[in-house]
Amino acid sequence: MTAAVYSARKLLNTFLIAKDIGGQVMWTSSVENYMGYQVIESDELINRFQKQVDQFPVVQKIGVNVTQVKKINGGFEVTADSGEKFQGKAVVLASGKRPRRLSIGGETELTGHGVTYCSTCDARIMPARKWPSSAAAIPPSKLF
Numbered sequence: 001m002t003a004a005v006y007s008a009r010k011l012l013n014t015f016l017i018a019k020d021i022g023g024q025v026m027w028t029s030s031v032e033n034y035m036g037y038q039v040i041e042s043d044e045l046i047n048r049f050q051k052q053v054d055q056f057p058v059v060q061k062i063g064v065n066v067t068q069v070k071k072i073n074g075g076f077e078v079t080a081d082s083g084e085k086f087q088g089k090a091v092v093l094a095s096g097k098r099p100r101r102l103s104i105g106g107e108t109e110l111t112g113h114g115v116t117y118c119s120t121c122d123a124r125i126m127p128a129r130k131w132p133s134s135a136a137a138i139p140p141s142k143l144f
């Protein structure tokens with residue numbers, strides 16, 4: 001979305017294709033580490049992202065999964081899972097980030113209640129606990 005805003009501000013014809021709006025922010029209820037906000041609800045932050053894009057003449061295709069990007073004469077062709085094809089002179093590929101799930105019992109129910117995917121983001125929600133000084137040397141197989 002940021003790339004769409006910057007390109008539209010430069011008066012470039014801009015087309016935004018996205019599977020969803022918000023990315024990993026959608027996986028949390030509030031955000032405490034986004035500069036300029038002490039705490040902001042994730043829905044509100046996503047709405048602000050959307051409003052900022054909407055200020056510019058950006059054509060948006062949301063809910064589309066891109067399956068292929070290929071170089072063609074004079075630019076690029078992007079194919080969606082629906083079979084639709086879009087062409088442009090340039091492509092900014094911003095694939096975002098999704099947590100890699102462990103696929104273990106209780107993971108879904110406990111996400112946000114002890115199971116987290118961002119140590120720098122979520123460390124504050126974990127109860128105070130004295131960790132062994134050698135915790136970094138513990139093999140992953142011994143942690144579970």
